[in-house]
Amino acid sequence: MNTLYEHSTLASLMAGNFDGTITLKDLLTHGSYGLGTFSGLDGEVIILDNEVYQATSSGKVNHITDMNTKLPFASVHFPKDLIELSPENADFNYVNQTLVKEQKLQNVFAAIQLKGSFPFLHTRIAPKQEKPYPSLLEVAQNQPEFTFEDLTGTIIGYYAPAIFGSVTASGWHLHFISDDHQIAGHVLDFKAENLSGNLEIFDTLQQHFPINDSDFRDSEVDLASVKEGIEKSEGSSNK
């Protein structure tokens, strides 16, 4: 069994439920690699081999060791049955188009990990929000973006089928962290060289819901606006 664990849903984030509903301690029992965000939508989380990093909207990257830190949304997995990838040169389009076709990903969940040189990288980082929380759409319209040249680092992320597009980000959802752990973020575009890495195809999605959280339970989900919002706030990483 190849399992991807997801905590909460993108629809819940869209509704402005930014308070954390799972601790890092609990989350890491479900996977050693992954991505997510912290309470208040405080940055972009990347988890590599049980080490947790947070890219904050100032551009600074923190190594998080307080396992009581909470997340409102996260995806993790324990790597297994890896398919090796070694695209000499690759870019955002390779991952989003070529790889999806070659590996027939359109109806499955998958994870990717790619390490190498990045002549070009374009990222964004969610800025921490204060209560009363706005919707994710409002946040998304005003997020710091960054561009870099000549980095070395790792991209990790997940692919989700289109029919899960209100549950999680459909298509690829990719985060980056540099080898020196000084630069990280949500990937909007990249060009890379000498990449090596791997792909895992999941047969199981373990979707967890924070059913004891009253904000989660009480949310009114307006499906049409969720879809529009997700397209605007997450869309640029899925094209």
Added chain:
Amino acid sequence: MNTLYEHSTLASLMAGNFDGTITLKDLLTHGSYGLGTFSGLDGEVIILDNEVYQATSSGKVNHITDMNTKLPFASVHFPKDLIELSPENADFNYVNQTLVKEQKLQNVFAAIQLKGSFPFLHTRIAPKQEKPYPSLLEVAQNQPEFTFEDLTGTIIGYYAPAIFGSVTASGWHLHFISDDHQIAGHVLDFKAENLSGNLEIFDTLQQHFPINDSDFRDSEVDLASVKEGIEKSEGSSNK
């Protein structure tokens, strides 16, 4: 952990992938109660305490004991942490409206089991299809429907949030079987008396994908037509 196990997706059924991709033997390791359909969309399956019944479109109900029988789509669970329900009189509207509001189900998966007298029951039963399989939408437009009076029996079914509407049937998806196991089907409407039963709210959806099935992997899912098709083929049980 309260887990609902689902095998494959409604979108895959919509695409006409009616060949079974999980055996009853395997399915029953994930739950002792549930519902689904057999290869070729051959009827409505209801699983009660590990016993498997099949309502066929002729109206006949079979007790299935061959554990190698395969299903293209199914949902099962092991009942746990049950919330008792004892609605004196209830109907389709009670389950779809009142219960959803009272128990705040809109953003969670849940299971229901209700046993009692049914002065009125309206069902449909999917007729077995031959290859080349049509789409689920085509099948749905020509399904035998049945009405009954004065039965005693059990309704079991699952509630899914709207954002999962292309993954599984959103809202309630209910199957019925009479106490004498002679009448069963997919519930379109009912009126009931002296009901007793229970509700379970799941914090985990274990969504399984038949990733080694080439039909599943190769399917082109057109999201817009999937949604339209699901509305037409499953909609009447969700209103």
